[in-house]
Amino acid sequence: MSDPVIPVVSALVVAGLCALGPRLIARLPEPEPEAEPEPAGDPGDSEPHDDGDEGERATERAKESDRVLSPMAGVETPPKVPYVELAARPRLALKLAMWGAVVGLLLGLGIGDEPILLAWIYLGVVGVVLGYIDAQTRLLPTKLIAPSYVVLILLIGLAAALDGDTDDLVRAGLGWVAYGGFYFLMWVVYPRGLGYGDVRLSGLLGLALGYLGWGEVLVGMYAGFLLGGIIGGVLALAKVVDRKRYPFGPFMLVGAVVGVLAGGPFADWYVGR
Secondary structure, eight states: OOTTHHHHHHHHHHHHHHTTHHHHHHHSOOOOOOOOOOOOOOTTOOOOOOHHHHHHHHHHHHHHHTOEEOTTTTOEEOOOOOHHHHHTSTTHHHHHHHHHHHHHHHHHHHHTTOTTHHHHHHHHHHHHHHHHHHHHHSOOOHHHHHHHHHHHHHHHHHHHHHHTOHHHHHHHHHHHHHHHHHHHHHHHHOGGGSOHHHHHHHHHHHHHHHHHOHHHHHHHHHHHHHHHHHHHHHHHHTTSSOTTTOOOHHHHHHHHHHHHHHHHHHHHHHHHO
8 A cells, every 4th residue: 555545544544434333422421420528407306397498499400400510610511412412413413524534534644554453443533433422522432442451451552563663652651641640740739620521531542642753742742732722812812612611632633633733753853053
């Protein structure tokens, strides 16, 4: 297979798999609502409350259950769109397929005929679906991220076996620690500014970028921050998103693609300067 064909094939494969995204989204279980503690009553107050008070409290609890509280500073946010409704939106399969075609083409151009392309094709499909979900719900479902660790590790191991080079495999593990550890540290220091779903996603990106090289890790990580700061700030100024609550996952995913494309040239420039 000639090199010019690989990006086309990659684009078609990712697009075709992304078109199945609505079926995957519809099967995702809804996140369990966080239980809010009931206000403590007066231990000495043993008088029964009348039915009117009970009715009022039941109404208030019903109203509270219709709200979704943001993990950042307890800011109240609109109710989450159920995954089934999200998956049923018009022409969603076509939209995901179009995004998948772009992602697949870029990955094919950046990686070429290397065995690790298979792992990135999988990550590209999962990334398109995750990016859409996060953009619509500000959630990155663990039920989709957790199994992806197993699949990605297996595909990376296969690529290392085909390449016959354990250095790339070791670097993938270190990339996981570096990228994921950095996001975990940020979450510990300032949990209001970062969701733990972003921490889980960072580990996946660190694995895949680490296999390619340290230039890809650095460029991918900082490109996500830069895009999130600039584009997120512009969208916030335009009041498209809330300045304090816009999803960061899509910027991380786009940054990873930038890392694939620009990480190698950046590393060559840095070493040769």
